[in-house]
Amino acid sequence: MATPPRTMVSPSSRRGDAKLAWLMITPAVAGFxxxxxxxAVKGVYYSFTSFHILTPPKWVGLANWREMFGDSVFWHSLxxxxxxxxxxxxxxxxxxxxxAVVLHRxxxxxxxxxxxxxxxxxxxxxxxxxxxxxxxPQLGIVSRLLEKITGSHTLFLGDSHWAIPTLAAISxxxxxxxxAILIFAGLQTIPASVYEAGRxxxxxxxxxxxxxxxPLLRPILAxxxxxxxxxxxxxxxIVQVTTRGGPANASxxxxxxxYEKGFGExxxxxxxxxxxxxxxxxxxxxxxxxRLARAGETDLA
Amino acid sequence: xxxxxxERPRTAPDSALGRACRVRFSPGRAAAWLYIGVILLVTLFxxxxxxxxxxxxxxxxPTDPGSLLPVHFTWGAFxxxxxxxxxxxxxxxxxxxxxxxxxxxxxxxxxYAAVQTTLVVFCSAMAAYAFARLRWAGRNLVFNILLGxxxxxAILTLLPNFIFIRDIHQLNGFGGLILPGAFFSAFNxxxxxxxxxxxxxxxxxxxxxxxxxxxxxxxTITLPMTAAPIATLSLLTFIxxxxxxxxxxxxxxxxxxxxxxxxxxxxxxxxxxxAPDWAxxxxxxVIAALPMLALFMVFGRRIVNSIGFTGIK
Numbered sequence: 355m356a357t358p359p360r361t362m363v364s365p366s367s368r369r370g371d372a373k374l375a376w377l378m379i380t381p382a383v384a385g386f387x388x389x390x391x392x393x394a395v396k397g398v399y400y401s402f403t404s405f406h407i408l409t410p411p412k413w414v415g416l417a418n419w420r421e422m423f424g425d426s427v428f429w430h431s432l433x434x435x436x437x438x439x440x441x442x443x444x445x446x447x448x449x450x451x452x453x454a455v456v457l458h459r460x461x462x463x464x465x466x467x468x469x470x471x472x473x474x475x476x477x478x479x480x481x482x483x484x485x486x487x488x489x490x491p492q493l494g495i496v497s498r499l500l501e502k503i504t505g506s507h508t509l510f511l512g513d514s515h516w517a518i519p520t521l522a523a524i525s526x527x528x529x530x531x532x533x534a535i536l537i538f539a540g541l542q543t544i545p546a547s548v549y550e551a552g553r554x555x556x557x558x559x560x561x562x563x564x565x566x567x568x569p570l571l572r573p574i575l576a577x578x579x580x581x582x583x584x585x586x587x588x589x590x591x592i593v594q595v596t597t598r599g600g601p602a603n604a605s606x607x608x609x610x611x612x613y614e615k616g617f618g619e620x621x622x623x624x625x626x627x628x629x630x631x632x633x634x635x636x637x638x639x640x641x642x643x644x645r646l647a648r649a650g651e652t653d654l655a
Numbered sequence: 656x657x658x659x660x661x662e663r664p665r666t667a668p669d670s671a672l673g674r675a676c677r678v679r680f681s682p683g684r685a686a687a688w689l690y691i692g693v694i695l696l697v698t699l700f701x702x703x704x705x706x707x708x709x710x711x712x713x714x715x716x717p718t719d720p721g722s723l724l725p726v727h728f729t730w731g732a733f734x735x736x737x738x739x740x741x742x743x744x745x746x747x748x749x750x751x752x753x754x755x756x757x758x759x760x761x762x763x764x765x766x767y768a769a770v771q772t773t774l775v776v777f778c779s780a781m782a783a784y785a786f787a788r789l790r791w792a793g794r795n796l797v798f799n800i801l802l803g804x805x806x807x808x809a810i811l812t813l814l815p816n817f818i819f820i821r822d823i824h825q826l827n828g829f830g831g832l833i834l835p836g837a838f839f840s841a842f843n844x845x846x847x848x849x850x851x852x853x854x855x856x857x858x859x860x861x862x863x864x865x866x867x868x869x870x871x872x873x874x875t876i877t878l879p880m881t882a883a884p885i886a887t888l889s890l891l892t893f894i895x896x897x898x899x900x901x902x903x904x905x906x907x908x909x910x911x912x913x914x915x916x917x918x919x920x921x922x923x924x925x926x927x928x929x930a931p932d933w934a935x936x937x938x939x940x941v942i943a944a945l946p947m948l949a950l951f952m953v954f955g956r957r958i959v960n961s962i963g964f965t966g967i968k
Binding site: 375382449488506512532595 | 660672683684687688690691694695697699702704705708716717720721732758763778779781783785786789790792794797800801804807808809810811812813814818819834835836837838839844869873884894897898899900901902905906908915917919920923925930933936937940943944948950951955956958959960962
């Protein structure tokens with residue numbers, strides 16, 4: 355990808371290049387240092403301090419980390435988050451994949467692809483609000499419809515068993531179109547000859563999907579999975595707007611808990627510790643996934 | 656100048672298999688269309704429901720909650736959301752007296768999204784040019800360090816950034832809202848650098864021969880030639896900023912600079928649990944989502960293609 359630009363200037367003006375280059379990247383580098391690198395380092399430092407916003411941070415060594423490992427709410431919220439991530443990834447990737455493949459077979463219509471992208475363009479807050487309204491126990495159109503079909507009354511966001519699946523469904527609704535378009539673009543790179551060969555060998559549609567499409571899509575699928583995992587682990591707005599972690603911690607996802615500790619209880623040191631733990635966890639997961647999926651390679655080559 | 660993801664020729668199975676199938680009806684194709692129909696229904700129905708609720712009378716709504724059309728059609732909810740309904744009128748229609756100040760929040764959202772987008776896209780374009788076209792020692796090293804930022808989740812930097820913004824007394828203002836995201840975006844730099852690397856260097860070389868400086872080449876040649884991806888990127892950045900929630904939640908507790916997306920969430924939480932003004936809330940939601948949908952109407956194809964492009968790269 356990175357084809358270096360051909361040398362087209364004399365050595366004397368190349369030194370001018372360096373000066374100009376640093377001038378041009380100064381805003382970006384300054385933004386990176388001040389609002390990215392520096393706070394990241396400070397975040398690490400805060401995790402070793404007792405810091406309640408109004409008084410300066412005080413060094414406490416590993417106290418926060420010890421507290422975290424013994425904090426049952428933290429482990430519970432990690433579990434709740436993992437449950438949410440699992441549901442979002444499995445349902446989200448599966449539905450996006452099927453949608454992309456079906457669309458690719460049926461139509462190249464940009465309009466339909468555009469329409470399924472709509473939920474991605476509106477904010478998580480708006481998505482959460484409209485679903486909360488449609489799932490309202492008394493007046494919600496969806497909960498009334500489901501009650502008619504199943505005969506039982508479900509509280510969805512107000513029910514400790516249903517809160518996380520409901521939130522995952524909202525999240526899938528919002529991101530499905532985006533993922534489907536990513537996968538669709540991947541499908542367009544698979545040459546038709548591959549399928550023609552498969553057909554000649556007598557493979558059926560289902561077999562071609564399993565044996566040809568999925569393996570050839572692996573890099574894109576790996577990327578969609580990684581993006582979904584990273585995004586889902588950081589779910590916040592739809593939870594904060596609808597359940598605020600309730601009922602009874604049932605949907606207290608990690609970022610919600612961090613927010614509550616930091617800005618509800620003003621325990622910044624502990625909040626920073628959990629943020630750092632989340633970062634370590636995400637890095638480990640991403641690394642493992644990229645390894646497992648061998649994302650850099652495609653079987654097409 | 657087709658630097659944007661090109662419309663790929665549809666050589667994929669469509670032509671080979673699809674055409675043969677298209678001739679006659681097959682149960683498989685019917686099922687597939689049915690599936691797409693269901694997906695579209697689930698995707699689009701909530702949008703209709705927002706509109707239907709916003710055009711309903713909040714007091715009358717419980718009488719016919721299952722109606723697919725607005726219940727007692729009225730513009731009242733929009734009047735409440737835009738603050739042009741009097742207090743008495745608002746309360747009579749089931750709104751709360753403390754209405755959401757939509758015009759102010761809308762203004763804030765526009766300032767926040769427009770300023771942040773302009774700044775960060777311009778800074779990213781400059782940096783991308785330096786990484787794609789200029790030759791200097793340490794270029795790849797600096798680029799890789801900046802790219803590493805993509806791996807770091809926002810929450811890690813949010814809390815320390817909040818403290819920093821507080822310490823420089825920028826809480827509750829546009830400064831604190833905009834500054835952290837105004838200069839640097841790893842994704843933007845990466846995205847634009849990819850396009851600039853793909854541009855032919857011929858025009859630039861010709862300009863160099865004519866004695867144009869590198870900075871002038873950037874402004875008069877490279878920027879215009881990357882106008883399409885820059886427009887796409889601006890669009891995506893604008894949408895993301897408009898929809899941003901967590902950072903505004905941390906730094907704008909007063910209404911002065913609070914964006915609409917945040918105000919909606921807060922408004923919902925502070926309204927009475929028993930009988931929220933759903934019609935008013937949905938009307939405000941329409942107003943919050945409308946600019947995004949309008950942008951989408953105009954630039955939809957470009958957005959769809961650019962998402963595909965990021966995937967392929």
